[in-house]
Amino acid sequence: MSNTKGSKHDDCKNFIPVDAAKGLCAWTNEMIAIDSECCPKFEELPKCKNCKSFVDRTKDGLGNCVGLEDKSFWAYGEMPAVNCQGWNN
Amino acid sequence: MTELDLQRKKKLGDILAEKGLGMNFQYGGKAPEEIVDREFQDLKPHPRVEKLYDLYLNTLSSVSMEFGYWYNRTYAQHEYEIPVYRRAKALAVAFAKTTPLIIPGELIVCCKARYYRGSFPMPQLSEGFFLAHEDEMYQEALKRGGESSGELSRVGAGGGNVTESFGKIVSIAGKFGIRAEEVPALNKIAKAWYKKSVDDLGNRWEREVPEYDLKEKIMRTMICMFDSGYTLPQGREVMSYYYPLEYGFDGLLAMCEEKKAEVAGNASGDGISGMDRLYFYASCIELIKGIQTWIENYAKEARRLKQYTHDPKLLADYDKISACCEWIAHKQPRTFYEAMQMIQFMHTITLNEDALSGMSPGRLGQVLWPWFEQDVAAGRITEDEALELLELQRVKFTCFDVFASFGVVGGVLSGNTFNNLAVGGLTRTGEPATNRLEYLMIHAGMTMPCPQPTLSILWDEKIPEDFVLKCAECTKIGTGYPAWFSFRMGTEFIWNHYQKEGMTLEEARSYAIGGCLETAPAVWKVLHLGGKEYEVPAGASQPAAVGVHFISNPKILEMVLFNGYDNRTGIQVFEPHGKKLESFDEIWEVYKDYYAKTIDVLCKCNNIQHDIWRKNNMCIIQSLFKPDCLDKGHHIGDMGYRWNGTYNIESCGTINMVNAFVALDKLVFQDKKYTLDDFRKAILANFGFYKADEIDSFSLAEQVKKDDGDEFDAIHGDCLQAPKYGNDDIAADKYLILWEKWFTKVAHTFESLFGLELYTCQNSVSTHGTQGRACLATPDGRLYGTTFADGSMSAYPGTDRNGPYALFKSATCWDQSWSQNSQMNMKIHPLAIKGENGTRHLADLIKAYLRRGAHHIQFNVCDSKVMRQAQANPEQHRDLLVRVAGFTQYWVEIGKHIQDEVIARTEYESI
Numbered sequence A: 001m002s003n004t005k006g007s008k009h010d011d012c013k014n015f016i017p018v019d020a021a022k023g024l025c026a027w028t029n030e031m032i033a034i035d036s037e038c039c040p041k042f043e044e045l046p047k048c049k050n051c052k053s054f055v056d057r058t059k060d061g062l063g064n065c066v067g068l069e070d071k072s073f074w075a076y077g078e079m080p081a082v083n084c085q086g087w088n089n
Numbered sequence B: 001m002t003e004l005d006l007q008r009k010k011k012l013g014d015i016l017a018e019k020g021l022g023m024n025f026q027y028g029g030k031a032p033e034e035i036v037d038r039e040f041q042d043l044k045p046h047p048r049v050e051k052l053y054d055l056y057l058n059t060l061s062s063v064s065m066e067f068g069y070w071y072n073r074t075y076a077q078h079e080y081e082i083p084v085y086r087r088a089k090a091l092a093v094a095f096a097k098t099t100p101l102i103i104p105g106e107l108i109v110c111c112k113a114r115y116y117r118g119s120f121p122m123p124q125l126s127e128g129f130f131l132a133h134e135d136e137m138y139q140e141a142l143k144r145g146g147e148s149s150g151e152l153s154r155v156g157a158g159g160g161n162v163t164e165s166f167g168k169i170v171s172i173a174g175k176f177g178i179r180a181e182e183v184p185a186l187n188k189i190a191k192a193w194y195k196k197s198v199d200d201l202g203n204r205w206e207r208e209v210p211e212y213d214l215k216e217k218i219m220r221t222m223i224c225m226f227d228s229g230y231t232l233p234q235g236r237e238v239m240s241y242y243y244p245l246e247y248g249f250d251g252l253l254a255m256c257e258e259k260k261a262e263v264a265g266n267a268s269g270d271g272i273s274g275m276d277r278l279y280f281y282a283s284c285i286e287l288i289k290g291i292q293t294w295i296e297n298y299a300k301e302a303r304r305l306k307q308y309t310h311d312p313k314l315l316a317d318y319d320k321i322s323a324c325c326e327w328i329a330h331k332q333p334r335t336f337y338e339a340m341q342m343i344q345f346m347h348t349i350t351l352n353e354d355a356l357s358g359m360s361p362g363r364l365g366q367v368l369w370p371w372f373e374q375d376v377a378a379g380r381i382t383e384d385e386a387l388e389l390l391e392l393q394r395v396k397f398t399c400f401d402v403f404a405s406f407g408v409v410g411g412v413l414s415g416n417t418f419n420n421l422a423v424g425g426l427t428r429t430g431e432p433a434t435n436r437l438e439y440l441m442i443h444a445g446m447t448m449p450c451p452q453p454t455l456s457i458l459w460d461e462k463i464p465e466d467f468v469l470k471c472a473e474c475t476k477i478g479t480g481y482p483a484w485f486s487f488r489m490g491t492e493f494i495w496n497h498y499q500k501e502g503m504t505l506e507e508a509r510s511y512a513i514g515g516c517l518e519t520a521p522a523v524w525k526v527l528h529l530g531g532k533e534y535e536v537p538a539g540a541s542q543p544a545a546v547g548v549h550f551i552s553n554p555k556i557l558e559m560v561l562f563n564g565y566d567n568r569t570g571i572q573v574f575e576p577h578g579k580k581l582e583s584f585d586e587i588w589e590v591y592k593d594y595y596a597k598t599i600d601v602l603c604k605c606n607n608i609q610h611d612i613w614r615k616n617n618m619c620i621i622q623s624l625f626k627p628d629c630l631d632k633g634h635h636i637g638d639m640g641y642r643w644n645g646t647y648n649i650e651s652c653g654t655i656n657m658v659n660a661f662v663a664l665d666k667l668v669f670q671d672k673k674y675t676l677d678d679f680r681k682a683i684l685a686n687f688g689f690y691k692a693d694e695i696d697s698f699s700l701a702e703q704v705k706k707d708d709g710d711e712f713d714a715i716h717g718d719c720l721q722a723p724k725y726g727n728d729d730i731a732a733d734k735y736l737i738l739w740e741k742w743f744t745k746v747a748h749t750f751e752s753l754f755g756l757e758l759y760t761c762q763n764s765v766s767t768h769g770t771q772g773r774a775c776l777a778t779p780d781g782r783l784y785g786t787t788f789a790d791g792s793m794s795a796y797p798g799t800d801r802n803g804p805y806a807l808f809k810s811a812t813c814w815d816q817s818w819s820q821n822s823q824m825n826m827k828i829h830p831l832a833i834k835g836e837n838g839t840r841h842l843a844d845l846i847k848a849y850l851r852r853g854a855h856h857i858q859f860n861v862c863d864s865k866v867m868r869q870a871q872a873n874p875e876q877h878r879d880l881l882v883r884v885a886g887f888t889q890y891w892v893e894i895g896k897h898i899q900d901e902v903i904a905r906t907e908y909e910s911i
Ligand code: SF4
Pocket: A047, A048, A049, A051, A052, A053, A054, A064, A065, A066, A067, A068, A075, A081, A084, A085, A086, A087, A088
C-alpha cells in the first residue's frame, strides 16, 4: 500500500489498462476510469517517474534516464518500467 | 444549407422517379415495409468469448509510446551499426521491454501494446502527420502531395474511434486516443525522425526523378490516392507460420547460429550481397532472443495475476497460459492450444514491425490441422473446446489496429486491418484441401461475428458440397464473409505470373488471399508432428499490394476532357494535349497516354520510397518467418523471399470510367447529340446540382438540384439513360474489354525496384469514396463528389437493371485471370435467400458466377433499411457489420461517403 496522492490508476500495479481512458482493477475485476481517485490498495507500478535514475525532469513529464548502458537518454515519466533492468527506487 | 432547405429541394432520385426513370435500387421485387433481420442471429459464442467481445466493443482505439520509445532509444544507441543489425537490436529490445497485458478471462493472450486495442506510432516510417498541427514541421509535411489524401478522408464517427479529444485523452488522426501525458514523448520521437524517416528520405530522393513535379500534382489532385513505400510497406500478403511451428524458437536460434558460422567471411561467389548473410543471421539471432523474452514476460504476467483471484477456473487459465508461454518461447507447440497461442504471438510480432494492414493468416486451418487432428484423436481436445479457441482468436484479431496516417486509415482502410483467413482450395496434388477444422473456423465466424479474421473460401468444383453450403450459410448471417474466390482463376493468375520466377503448377496451388483480395503466392512446406509428416502452405512472397496505388480512372478522363487541367484545385497536372478530340479513338489515345505517364512517374517514385525502406527500415521479422530467407541468408529487401514479383498497379472507379466512355462515345460521336464542349459545361456546372460535400451526402440518388439547375436536365438525363455496364449489353461492356486488354498488358511494361514486371490489382478498398470526392461530375451522369462504384466489377448503384446473371455476363466479358483480382459486391435482401432453399440458391448463384471465369464475389445480406436506421442512430448499432469493398467493418466505424454508397447499392429482392 502506498500514498495515492496525485496518482492515477495506471500508476498502480493492480490496474489492468484496457484503453487510454479506463481499465480493470485486478482485485475486483471492475472497470474504472484511469483518472478517477485511487483506493487504499494502491501499489505503485514501476515507472520512470518513480525511478532514481530519472533526472532533469521537466514540467511536461520528460527527463533524462541515466540508469542504463547508454548513460544518458531522454525518457518520459509515464513509461511503465516493469521490464526495465535499470529501474531503481 | 439548413436541413429544412434541403428537405424543400428536389433529390435526383425523386426527379427521375417522377419522370418514370426511377433509379431502381431494388431488383426482382420490392422489399417489405418492415425490417427483415438476417438469419442465424440466435447463434452465440462461448460465454468467456462473449464477455471479451463485449469488452472490445467498449474499448477505445488507443496508442501508447512504450514500444516506440525502446525502439528509438536502442536505435539511437547503435547509430554506427550495420543497418539491418541496428534495426534488429531496436526491435528486440522493444519486444523484451514492452509490458505484457492479459485480460482476465483470456486464454489466448498477447496485445500489440499495453492496451486491449492498442497500437503505437512508427515515426521511422512517417512522422509528419502526428506532429502537432501548429508545428512548423507538420505544416511542411502537409505541403507535400503524399499527405493530401487526409483532407478528404473520413473515419467513422462511432465505435471505438476516438474522433475528438476528451478529458486527458488526445485524439490523433480522428481515430486513436493517447494519454495527454504521453504526447510530449510522441512529439519528441516524431521530431527525432524529421528528415530521417522513410517518408522524408524517400521524398528527398524521389525528387531526383525528372518528372517529380508531375507526381506532386498527381497526388495533390487525388488522381492517385497515396504513396506506398512509407505508408503500409508490408501486408496484403500471407503469413508463414511454418518455421517456429516446425522448429520452435530454440531450433531457429540453433539454425541461425550454425548458418552464421558457415557464412562469416564467405561471399560464396556472390560479390554483391554474399557477405550480407552474416549480418542477416546475426540480426535474426538478436530478434529471436527479444521475441523469446516477450513471450516469457507473458508467462510471468499470467503467474503474477494469480495473486488476485481464488477462482479455480481463472487460476487454471493462468496456469495454462504460463505453462504454454514458457514452452512455446523455446519449443515446437505440442497441442492445438499451444499452436493457436504461437500463431497469436507470431501474428502480433509481425504487426509490430511496421505499419501494415492485410497481414493474412492465409490457409490457417490447413496449417493447424496436424495439431487439431492429433489432439482430437488423442482425446486432448473436443470440437467445442477448439471452437472456443477459434472464437477467442477472432476477438484477439479484431483487437488489432493499424496506426497510420489519417489519409490511410480513414481514406483507404476504413480502420480495417484485413487479416484474411482462407479455407478450401486444393492440395499440391490437386485434391480438395478442406478439413474439419476449416468447418469449425467458418462456424466460429458465425458464432462470433466480428471483422477479423475476415474469411475467404477458395472455391473449386472439387470442394465438398456440404462445405460449400456451410460457407453459404455463413454468408447469410450478413457479415460479408466468407468472400468467394475461384481457386482455378487464382491459380491461373499466380502460375502465369510467377512462372518467370520458376513457379510450378503444384506450387501455385499453395496460394491464398493476402489483404482483401490480393492473390498472394506461397509454397508447400513439410511439417513434422507426433511422428507424422504433413504438407502445409506457407506464405512466401513480398507484399502483394504495394507499388502504384490507387489511380482514379474517372479522374484521368476528367484530365483528358479538360486538357490536363484540374478544375477542383486549379492545377495544370499534365502538359496540355491540345487535341480537338474529334473521335472516341482520339480520347482513348490521350487517355492511355496520360494514364501511362501517371503509372510511370508513380512507379519510379514509389520504387525509390521502397528502396529507402528496404535499406533503412527493412523487414527482419517476416524475413525470419518466410521462405526462403533463412536458406538464402537474405532479408526481403535483398529478395530473400521465394516470390518477389508482387508489385502492382491499383485502380479505382473502373465502372464509372467505362460508363463514361459509353456515354461520351454514344452521345458525342455516334448520335452527335452533344458536343464535347456541352459536356465540359455540364460537368463544370455539376449538371445543375449541388456538390456532394455541400449537402453531406455521397450517393447519386440523394443529390440535390439547384433551383436554377434546369439547363442541364436534357444532357444529364441522356447521360443517365446511356447504356451501362452490368446489363449484359455489349454496347457498354465492349469498353470494359477495351480497358482491360490495355490495362492488364501495359502493367507488364513497368518494373519494380526488384527489376520484376508489375501487374494489375483491381479492388478499391475504400478509395472509391475518397477519390470520388475529388472527382467532378462524370459523363455517365455521376455527380461531383459522389462515391464511385466500388471495386472493379460491381455495377454502379442502381444501374444493373437486368438481374444478377446479366451482371455476371458483363463482368466476365474479359479474361479475369489477366489481373491479380477483380471485385464484385452484391447486396441481397435476407428474404431473397431465406431458409435451406435460399442457401442452395445462393450457393448456385455463386457457382454460376465463378464457373463463368470470375475471380471473386461477396455479399451484403442486409435490409437497406437497417443501414439507414444505423446511419441515423449509430449508438444503437455498435455491432452492425457490413461488407465494404474487400473487407468487413463495423458500420459505425466507416466514413459517411462509404456508408452512403453501401446503402445505395442495388438491393436484390430475389435471385
Ligand atoms: S532506468 Fe529504466 S525505469 Fe529508470 S528512468 Fe531509465 S528507463 Fe526509466
